[in-house]
Amino acid sequence: xxxxxxAVNLAVPSxxxxxxxxxxxxxxxSLTNSTPLEKQVRKHxxxxxxxxxxxxxxxxxxxxxxxxxxxxxxxxxTGEYHVTMGIRSMPWDAWIELDNEFEKYYRIREHxxxxxxxxxxxxxxxxxxxxGSGADxxxxxxxxxAEYLSRRFPATFSIERHSLDKTVLHQGWDGLPPVKSVKIRxxxxxxxxxxxxxxxxxxxxxxxxxxxxxLEPSDKEKLQLSMERFFQRLSVDKPVSRNNYFFxxxxxxxxxxxxxxxxxxxxxxxSSHGPxxxxxxxxxxVQPTRPTPTPSNVRLRSERQTLRRLPRTGAIxxxxxxxxxxxxxxxxxxxxxxxxxxxxxxxxxxxxxxKGKNGGGWWDVVLDYLDKKADEERESGVDDDIKGMDNxxx
Numbered sequence: 001x002x003x004x005x006x007a008v009n010l011a012v013p014s015x016x017x018x019x020x021x022x023x024x025x026x027x028x029x030s031l032t033n034s035t036p037l038e039k040q041v042r043k044h045x046x047x048x049x050x051x052x053x054x055x056x057x058x059x060x061x062x063x064x065x066x067x068x069x070x071x072x073x074x075x076x077x078t079g080e081y082h083v084t085m086g087i088r089s090m091p092w093d094a095w096i097e098l099d100n101e102f103e104k105y106y107r108i109r110e111h112x113x114x115x116x117x118x119x120x121x122x123x124x125x126x127x128x129x130x131x132g133s134g135a136d137x138x139x140x141x142x143x144x145x146a147e148y149l150s151r152r153f154p155a156t157f158s159i160e161r162h163s164l165d166k167t168v169l170h171q172g173w174d175g176l177p178p179v180k181s182v183k184i185r186x187x188x189x190x191x192x193x194x195x196x197x198x199x200x201x202x203x204x205x206x207x208x209x210x211x212x213x214x215l216e217p218s219d220k221e222k223l224q225l226s227m228e229r230f231f232q233r234l235s236v237d238k239p240v241s242r243n244n245y246f247f248x249x250x251x252x253x254x255x256x257x258x259x260x261x262x263x264x265x266x267x268x269x270x271s272s273h274g275p276x277x278x279x280x281x282x283x284x285x286v287q288p289t290r291p292t293p294t295p296s297n298v299r300l301r302s303e304r305q306t307l308r309r310l311p312r313t314g315a316i317x318x319x320x321x322x323x324x325x326x327x328x329x330x331x332x333x334x335x336x337x338x339x340x341x342x343x344x345x346x347x348x349x350x351x352x353x354x355k356g357k358n359g360g361g362w363w364d365v366v367l368d369y370l371d372k373k374a375d376e377e378r379e380s381g382v383d384d385d386i387k388g389m390d391n392x393x394x
Contacts, residue, residue, distance in 0.1 A: 083351070107261060136197065155185065191210045245301060249298055305318065
C-alpha cells in the first residue's frame with residue numbers, strides 16, 4: 001500500500017532470517033566455500049544460517065548528496081502490464097542512492113521517530129521453530145549502512161572505529177574494527193552504534209532508528225509464491241533491485257503560515273488513507289475526505305526497492321526509496337506523457353484494483369491530462385518515439 005510506512009518510503013529495513021550461533025566461517029573464508037544457501041533452508045521456511053565471511057567489492061566514492069539530483073525513475077512501459085517480479089542485478093555502488101533531498105527526508109524521519117516511536121520502529125521477537133529474533137540483524141544493518149555510506153559519500157558521512165584491542169563479536173568491513181560512531185557532517189549530528197544486544201534491551205530498536213536516519217527514503221497478487229522462493233535463494237553476493245509505481249493525490253498546502261514538515265505526505269498519505277492510527281490492515285477505518293484530483297495535486301509515486309542478504313545473520317534487508325514527482329512536471333519530459341498513458345491503458349482489472357485505479361477519482365484526470373500533453377507534443381513536431389525514451393526503469 002503506497003504511503004503506509006517509512007518501510008515503503010524511507011527505507012527502514014524489513015528483516016527476516018535466523019542465525020545459528022553454533023558455528024561460523026573462519027576469518028578470510030570466501031563465500032563460495034561456505035555451505036550452499038539451498039542446503040540451509042528449513043522445512044518450516046526459515047533459515048538456519050551459518051555466518052559467512054564476505055569480502056565486499058570496492059565501493060567507489062560518489063559525488064556528495066547535496067550535488068546530486070533525484071534519479072528520474074519512470075518504471076512504466078506502453079502496453080499490457082505483465083505481473084512479474086521485475087528483479088534486476090544491482091551494482092554494489094548503487095545499493096543506497098542519496099541526493100539533494102536527503103536533509104528534507106532526514107527531518108521527516110526524525111520527526112516521525114520522535115513523535116511515533118515504536119509504531120514506526122519495531123524489532124520482531126523470535127518465533128520458535130520458524131524464525132529467530134530480528135535483534136541481531138538490526139545491529140548488523142546499522143553497521144552495514146555506516147560502512148557503506150562512509151565509503152560512498154565520504155565528505156557527508158564519517159565514522160570512528162573501536163580500538164584494535166576491543167573484544168567484539170564481529171568485525172567491520174575489510175577486517176577492520178567495528179564502527180563505533182557515525183557522523184552526518186552537513187547536519188552536525190553523530191550517533192553511537194550498538195555492538196550487540198546482550199544486556200541492552202533497547203539496542204536493536206536504537207540500531208534501526210539510527211539506520212533509518214542515515215538513509216534516504218511488495219506486491220502480493222501472483223508474486224507472493226515467487227517472492228518466497230526468491231527470498232530463500234537470495235545469496236549474499238548477489239544484491240538485486242526492482243521498481244514499482246502508484247499515483248497519489250496530495251493535500252492542499254496549509255494557509256495558516258504553519259510549516260508542514262511533510263506537505264507531500266511522503267511518510268503517511270493521510271489524504272488517501274485517513275489518520276494513521278485509525279488505519280486497519282489495508283483499509284482506513286473511516287473513508288477520508290480526499291482532495292479533488294487535479295493535474296496540479298497528483299503525484300507519481302515511484303519506488304526503488306533493493307534486496308540483499310546480510311552475511312552475518314542471513315537476514316534479508318529490504319530497502320525502499322520513494323520519489324514523488326508532480327504530474328505536471330512529469331508530462332513535460334519528452335515522450336513520457338504518451339508512454340505513461342499507454343502504460344495505464346495496459347492495466348488489467350487486478351492491477352487497476354491493486355494500484356487504486358477506482359479510488360480517489362484520479363484515473364480520468366490523469367489519463368485526460370496525459371492525452372492532452374501527448375497531443376500537444378505531436379502537434380508541436382516533437383518526435384514521440386525519441387530514441388531511448390522507453391528505457392526501463394527510466
